[in-house]
Amino acid sequence: MEALKRLEAVLSETLFGQEAVIRTLLATATAGGHVLFEGLPGLGKTLLAKSFAQASGLSYRRIQFTPDLLPADVTGTLVLRDGAFTFQPGPLFAQVVLADEINRATPKTQSALLEAMQEGAVTIAGERHALPSPFLVLATQNPVEIEGTYPLPEAQLDRFMAKIEITNPPRTVWMRILSEEPKAPEPVVDADAFHEARARVDQVRVSSAALEAVTNLALLAAEHAALRFGVSPRGAKAWLRLAKAMALLGGRAHVDWEDLRRAARPALIHRLFLTEEAEFEGITPHQVLEELVQKAMPSITPR
The missing domain is CATH 3.40.50.300 (P-loop containing nucleotide triphosphate hydrolases)
Known part of the structure; x- marks a missing residue:
């Protein structure tokens, strides 16, 4: 694009x-x-x-x-x-x-x-x-x-x-x-560019392995002892669609593991709610998310 x-x-x-x-x-x-x-x-x-x-x-x-x-x-x-x-x-x-x-x-x-x-x-x-x-x-x-x-x-x-x-x-x-003072931007796109891009996001392909990874994380989150409840279907869909948009911006017609990894934190971090016990122990949502990503997608190396 x-x-x-x-x-x-x-x-x-x-x-x-x-x-x-x-x-x-x-x-x-x-x-x-x-x-x-x-x-x-x-x-x-x-x-x-x-x-x-x-x-x-x-x-x-x-x-x-x-x-x-x-x-x-x-x-x-x-x-x-x-x-x-x-x-x-x-x-x-x-x-x-x-x-x-x-x-x-x-x-x-x-x-x-x-x-x-x-x-x-x-x-x-x-x-x-x-x-x-x-x-x-x-x-x-x-x-x-x-x-x-x-x-x-x-x-x-x-x-x-x-x-x-x-x-x-x-x-x-x-x-x-x-x-250096930041430059005041001039318009370089318009609303039609976003409508076109959103239509192209729908066409980005997702493998069965990627769908399985998203499902794995949602199920693991629901069972995690540090979380009050897991990731909702809306949250899982948001993660997957954000990964598809990441792929599109990267010039790819399919979602790869790196797209899922990049999209996981912004899409999921605000959807993980810790139990009182976990907060008392100093556990953070970021730690829980990293653990979930590693278990759901073992091939991804954390940064």
Whole structure:
């Protein structure tokens, strides 16, 4: 996909040293999913979301989530005009929506995104309103803040195809960050490129061995002593579709083991919920996921 390669190159000139993050974002967008960015402030989460929309030629709106934000502030509401009620769309009606600091809003407001993320529409006063296509939610949250936050419930987390963890760039990139201003991207693709790419993701082949590996991991997760419950069918499908998008971006017509490995962490890490005993013992979801991947796909060597 030459168009997506151009987009990847442009974004690499905006967020330095985060090539893996950019590739995962593009794969998720190509697969038709939504992204939850997690990282400390100042690492470029908002910059990447805005730059992605600009370079993609897609409409963009940012919603700053706060405790006093109401569901109608997100979805829109009915307003009285000339003696009749008409629907006033909220900021959710854009192709790329940045839900900034999503865990600062109350669960009621967070839940306003559920229908939009699942069905690409919102229902106001019994009337359904379709959202633009393609529709992509990019949410951000700080992994260490607890004060004044509302953790996302399992049902909300499950609507994100990928959780992308952004960490500090390597030492070699710091000088570039400090001495060079990122370029404001120009549009290099359009909505049609994403529609075409999503259709091509459907055509990527998956071997029976790959399907068996996904099944193995789901069954192992359900029986793992450190987890409250396993990976849902939605989560397994998200992992497989993200791997297919990774293959497409890599120029392959089939999913290989490396595609599954690359897709496992962003697709599954936010779907693994530890028991209280495991948390007390210091076990992390990352450790559990690595163990599950190794057992489900023994031929893969961990990084």
